[in-house]
C-alpha cells in the first residue's frame with residue numbers, strides 16, 4: 564500500500580539522520596510531506612538535514628540523541644509524543660564501520676562498535692515497542708548491512724554487530740506481528756556516505772580497501788533510501804537493496820559450503836587485494 568495511505572499521520576523518527584542514508588531517508592519522507600524527527604549526535608549536521616527537509620516540503624524536528632545512551636531514545640519518544648501526539652515509524656539507522664584481523668581488534672573497539680551498531684538498535688526498540696504495542700500499530704526499520712550476511716574476512720566486529728541486528732529484527736518480525744507492528748531489516752552493500760569519518764581499523768591497508776569500497780561505490784544513499792521506502796510500502800522484511808547483495812544472500816542460503824569455499828580460495832590466494840578494483844568493476848559495484 565502507498566506510504567501515505569498506510570500511515571496517514573506521516574510521522575517518522577530516524578536516528579543518525581545528519582548524514583548518508585539517514586539524511587537521504589529524511590529527504591525521501593520530506594518529498595511525501597512527512598514530519599521527520601532527526602535524532603542525531605551531531606547537532607550541526609542535524610540542522611543541515613532539517614533545513615533540507617523543510618526545503619523539500621517536510622516538517623523537521625531535531626532532537627539531540629546519542630544512540631548509545633538508552634535515556635536518549637526514551638527522550639526522543641517523549642519529545643515526538645509532545646510535538647506530534649504520536650509516531651508511526653522508527654528507523655534505527657545510526658551506525659559506524661570497522662575492519663581488522665580478529666586478534667588485532669582491541670577489546671575497547673569491540674565495545675565501541677557493539678554499542679553503536681547493536682545496542683543502539685536494542686535501545687531504540689526498547690523505547691518504542693511498548694508505545695507501538697499499546698496502539699497496536701507502528702513500524703520498525705533496523706538498518707543492518709549485507710556484511711551481516713556475507714561475513715567477509717577482516718571485518719569480524721562489523722559483521723558480528725550487523726548479524727546481531729539481523730537476528731534480533733527477525734525475532735521481532737515474529738514477536739510483533741501479533742501486535743500489528745511491521746518490521747524490516749535493511750541490508751545494503753557499499754554505497755558512498757560519510758561512514759569512513761569514524762571508520763576504525765588497526766591497519767592502513769584495510770583502511771585503503773574500505774576507502775575503495777565506499778569511495779567508488781556506484782550506488783547512492785538516495786537509491787538505497789528509495790528502495791527502503793518502497794519495501795516498507797510492500798511490508799517486505801529483508802530489504803536487500805543491491806543486486807550483488809541479493810546474489811550473496813542467495814548463494815549463502817542455498818549453497819553455504821560452496822560459498823565459504825569460493826571466498827576462502829579468493830582470500831587465501833590474495834586475489835582480493837591484487838584484483839579488487841578490477842573485480843568490483845566487473846561486478847559493476849564501482850565505476
Ligand SMILES: NC(=O)c1ccc[n+]([C@@H]2O[C@H](COP(=O)([O-])OP(=O)(O)OC[C@H]3O[C@@H](n4cnc5c(N)ncnc54)[C@H](O)[C@@H]3O)[C@@H](O)[C@H]2O)c1
Nearest residue numbers: 579581582583584604629630657658708753754756757758
Ligand atoms: N555506507 C555504506 O556502504 C553502508 C553499507 C551497509 C550498511 N550501512 C549502514 O547504514 C547506516 C548509516 O550509515 P551511513 O553510511 O549513512 O554513515 P554516515 O556516517 O554517513 O551516517 C551516520 C550518521 O550517524 C550519526 N551517528 C554516529 N554516532 C551516533 C550516535 N552515537 N548517536 C546518534 N547518531 C550517531 C553520525 O553523526 C551520522 O550522521 C549505518 O548503520 C551503516 O552501518 C552503510
